[in-house]
Amino acid sequence: MSEIRTLEQQELPESLALSQFAFQYELSAEEQEDRSNWTDPKQIWGYFVQGKLTAKLQINQFHTWLNGQRFAMGGIAGVATWPEYRRNGMVAKLLLQALKVMKEQGQTVSFLSPFKFEFYRKYGWETYIDYLKYEIPADKLPKFHAPEGSSIVRVTREWELLNPIYEQYALQFNGMMERDASWWNNRYFKNKKGTVALYVNAKGERTGYVFYQVKEYTATIHEMVFLDEETRRGLWKFIADHDSMISKVEVKAPADDQLPFLVHDPKFKQEKITYFSARIIDVEAFLRQYRFESRKEVEPIYLRISDPHADWNDGIFQLQFTGSGGEKAEVIKLAEGEQPADERILSCSIQTLTALFMSYQKAGFMAKIERLQGSQELVTQLEAAIPQRTTYLADFF
Template sequence: MVKDIEKFIEVYGDFKMRKLTEDDLEQFNGLLRYAFQITMEDLLHTGWTENQIMQAKMPILKNGYVIGWFYHDKLASMIVVYSMKVNIHDNICKMGGVTGVATYPEYTGKGLIHSLIKHAIMHMYQEGQSISFLYPYSIPLYRKHGWEIISDKITFTIKDTQLPKKEPVEGMMERVDLECEDLLNVHDYFSMQRHGAMIRDKLAWDEYWRWDSDDIIAAVYYNKNHKPLGYLIYYIRNDIFYIKELIYLNTEAHHGIWNYISAHYSMVKEVKGNNYSGEPMAFLFEDSEIVEKIEPYFMARIIDVQEFILRYPFLVKLQKLNLNFKINDSIAKWNNGVFNVYWNGEETICQKTNDIRAANLVEMDIQTFTTMLMGYKRPTFLYECGRIQTEYYMLRILEQLIPVEKPYFSDYF
């Protein structure tokens, strides 16, 4: 137990905020299980024992930034920040992955989560993580703290009679080990060229596999030269073919993977999966009357507006344009103000000013700024929703500057 008062980040009466260590593993695990209702039945379903689950979380305490409020040495509330990387329009950025936001019910209403989130944002800013991602258990809560929806999950159901007919391909699918290097390399290549995708390191892959049961299967598509061009991760249960992830690098691999799925025609009644491209899949099928359900998935928050703008790949560099973003951010004060943006050749220049009467002013909150630059919602749509305040002529300029591609994010942490 920490005794040195200097190790406490903040003290509020009988509550003390500090970083969690490996000595706090049992309390860390207990709060996670309570808050997210992980039961023994869930553990048995995945084939994990309670002790294995607890030990599997040890790398989080070692590698993640985990802070919590303690009440008389008992963990009351906590938040976890992973150090990750994500592709933003072909620009690899440091990303703070927020998870494990939890409080025991007897300590709610005391502002513990709010203060933890503020500290997490400051930590990410100091670490140079210019953007943060999270999976929301409460969209209104995270919007209040500056996050906004930036990706969708489209769940689809395909009847066995709707599976696509076989397309001729020269390669073939091979079932592989879950840690197969070819599978990992395909994802690396895919994520490096797909906006929004996470660059998975060991910690990210561990999180990706954490709750999968023993019946999960991986298969890689190889072309005629045995070059890996795509993969499928799936399992079959109760006559249903469940797709966890389907990734392909070209049309040949796409056809090859669906040929493989369709080869299970006699074994399953339907195929279920998730699509993270932001576009419905029905158009791709001969029988397009498939069932698709769309729901918001991940949220993001720009942590450092100036750094994010400097690294952002604007589509055009308008040499005679001075663009001024007025950003409202009540939590990260360094983001609150006017950012003057212009271009010197190919170089983007961004300087913070206090000129609220500057020409070409575009005003919005940090949530709107994030979802706009991430490409989830276009400037004109956000203007029509009342989320952007500017002169109408500025919309055409913004539409020219911001790439047209929705984020692809298939991870969960």
């Protein structure tokens, strides 16, 4: 006998044991107790066979930003199965259950870190982010100058100081996470060691910070956040002033970061890494909330979406732009028999739709590789309607 259900509090140790085995880490008894104290068992869905937990996944209730709009996001994590139960479709059934649960909870989009991208693509998730990883020798660190009157202030690791700066920075990207006190304290600070330094400009405004650790002659920058170019240069000058005690700096940055162009010698190790996947959970609700580019066209856009794992997304959606500037759309899922002529429809899968509306790929490219079907005129209209922002995620779950 098998069943899928959420866990009870007393089943958390069993869930932790499976996670430690699957992801190859160990927690002390104290760490396990601490993890159990802030983990909500109702967010963990388990597959049980004769009462034994055999597979599981967790649906975290997060929020993310897209085009400056705050979206409810289901963060899938901790997907694991005991080896003796693998390849029996248990994770597939858990993922299908997760889609229904996230829709019911109002989470219109989901993110996850895939162990294998092709596996999650089968269930509708698609790559949405790349980031850059730099390894900069000390002699190639930027030679910037800090403006007169600015300063660097070392501070304690208090989330209230950093979060206002982080949120202003995060709003510039698509896909960054909203952080609350629990995330900052239980996940962010707890998993990283080091020093936090604030940048204060000549007006006394806090416009950036760097959280970093120096160990074994390497400066590892956990996070560098800056709201303007002055702050970027000031923070990098501060890091460069560690040159007598480090041999290199390691840091990650958004895919469109221009640091190599700004430094005197850009010939250092630069690696592009594909990171998380995303999935639109509820097409109708997602598109209603989505902020489009200003629109002048009065004709609606019709999207035919194929989603074999979520029938509520499978069908034709009409987008009629309304309001000031046409940045919002009235979205209607058409009933059978109501569809317009085929030449007025753009067709794609839920994966393609996600890549487009996260701004990870453009409509013209998706049409070129035959993942978006429709006339060139409609493809051009759709591309013009979708704002272009860099996708980025500074966190992991």
